[in-house]
Amino acid sequence: MAKTTIVATIGPASDNASTLLALHAAGMTVARLNGSHNNLDWHEATIALIRDTLPGLPILLDIPGRKIRTIQLREEPTFNVGDHLILTTDLSHDGSEKVPVNYDQFHSRLRAGVRIYADDGTLSFVVENVSGKDVRVVAETAGTLKSRKGINVPEIDLGQELVTPRDREMIAFARQAGVDFVGISFVESARHVEAIRSLIGAATPQIVAKVENQGGLDHLDEIARATDVIMIDRGDLSVETSIDHVSIYQKRIIAAAQQYGKPVIVATELLHSMIESPLPTKAEISDVTNSVIDGASAVMLSGETAVGRFPVEAVARLRSIVTLAEIHRHASAPALANAAAAHNDLRAATQALARTLPISKIVVLSRTGYAARLVSMAQIQQPIIAVGNDAALVRAWNLLPGTVGVYLPQVDIASDSAGTLALEALWASAHVTPDDVVLVVLAANNDADASLSFLQTVRVGQLAEQQAWSLAESQEAA
Known part of the structure; x- marks a missing residue:
């Protein structure tokens, strides 16, 4: 995948x-x-x-x-090159005579000769004149000005609120x-x-x-x-x-x-x-x-x-x-340590281990998502499992490339036993298997320095045997 x-x-x-x-x-x-x-x-x-x-x-x-847009229109005007349209900040109009836009100061910022674009630049107009709340424009392209389409005026600061x-x-x-x-x-x-x-x-x-x-x-x-x-x-x-x-x-x-x-x-x-x-x-x-x-x-x-x-x-x-x-x-990707990232960057350290050891999966223990994000940006091929205690944050980590967020509220990420407890829960839920060689990553704080982080390789099957994990008991705990 x-x-x-x-x-x-x-x-x-x-x-x-x-x-x-x-x-x-x-x-x-x-x-x-x-x-x-x-x-x-x-x-x-x-x-x-x-x-x-x-x-x-x-x-x-x-x-x-x-972003400035046209509002929802009852009638969407179609026009040819040279035709006149009226854009307005009077929201009582429906597109049949004038096309309203959703920024109430739009008319006050424009002047004759300014170019206006709409619908990602596919439509172009030039302002002919401004009268009250109305901006009369001449079409430079043929088309249809539809509802809720973006309006751009790149040559003028429209002075909108932050x-x-x-x-x-x-x-x-x-x-x-x-x-x-x-x-x-x-x-x-x-x-x-x-x-x-x-x-x-x-x-x-x-x-x-x-x-x-x-x-x-x-x-x-x-x-x-x-x-x-x-x-x-x-x-x-x-x-x-x-x-x-x-x-x-x-x-x-x-x-x-x-x-x-x-x-x-x-x-x-x-x-x-x-x-x-x-x-x-x-x-x-x-x-x-x-x-x-x-x-x-x-x-x-x-x-x-x-x-x-x-x-x-x-x-x-x-x-x-x-x-x-x-x-x-x-x-064709170069090693991160030879590229923009510093040699001791957590990304570079993760990448170096993932490329040189027979690692099949990466398990990241993360509180804020910082470590999960950095590891996901390490340009590695192995799947990443990001473990956390905050359900909403964990779901958000699924946006990170190659990452699956797993919510484990029973694992205290800051504890010394977090890695072992997380792996047992992941083993019980079949996220990892006895054949997996896993790189466990834990960032001590929001600092990219790998020397401040914990990175450990674990053979899941060997750890399961050492800990005498019972699949039934682990599944019940998970």
Whole structure:
């Protein structure tokens, strides 16, 4: 099984138990919900459905944040090049005469001659004039302006709040609903990440910082240090910066995430043609392959699984592509000690042992998830079992590449006997077998220095014999 995490967006094409089970069987390891679409009642019901159907599956709720969008329209205007449209901050309109947007200061920030993009840059307009709450624009492309589509104005600072009232509402909902991750749009600083973290006020949900504009690129290092996960939203990034540079920016963002040991999700149009076609294009296959070779921890499907005709086929195809890409990456990857990581980094130490000893599995004992995250970023082929005491955190660890989170409340991670007790419970639940040679990893604190951590190799069968483990007794204890 490939280690790269597959994030699938759930929508009208997939919000039922049978499709969720099929998506999981095909390779989905995280479910994403786009908070910009549907209402909170739908999200609440869908979260409950996922929890009932796939209890251990992490859920990522992408909240709208500062992203400007059209609202839900009764009529979605279709236009040709040169046609006039009116965008407005008067929300009483329904699209038949004017198209409302969800930022009340939108009209006050614009002027004649400014270019506006919509729907990930596929639609382009130029402002002709601004009158009251109305922004009259001329279409530079033909198309249809649909409901809840993103609006970008890269040449102007629109002056939005760091944390919007909608953010506060969505964070409160995310906490109440018990999701595992929240995705934050247009993150430009560590201060933005910490403002969201203070709103959350708990270990979960964890933060996925979306890097999708020049501000995010300019402050990439501080964002990577502050966040839990990074997402590369290539749709907005291509509009807000330069579409010709997106692949280069992707490599730069992945490198920053790797430097700080943070998982990175590559998103937007990975298999876009599979919304309508059962097969992807060769260019899409190449794009996914290169994303994995570059070091992506996760790849994400959006419309392909939310509204597409072939959601299960898209996940299965993505799983096949990343599996082949990983084989190439592992065959050609340099040792971490010779790359960016320091020689004594926990990642490098784990990798060195995993590559030189006959280790079949890695068991990480983790309290905060720090050790689990670092080990998952060590570019190893062995499966990782991350053991912890916090059920919500443990479920979130399933997002980490190649990692299965196992909740063992009876094991005191800080105790001297933690390793033995964890292995006995894992043996009882068949997560490890007598034939396994396991590397047990325990980080003493949130420090990457391997000398401050505990790493031990264990032959499970030999330990079971020494400890006289009884399978029936161990299963009962587990």
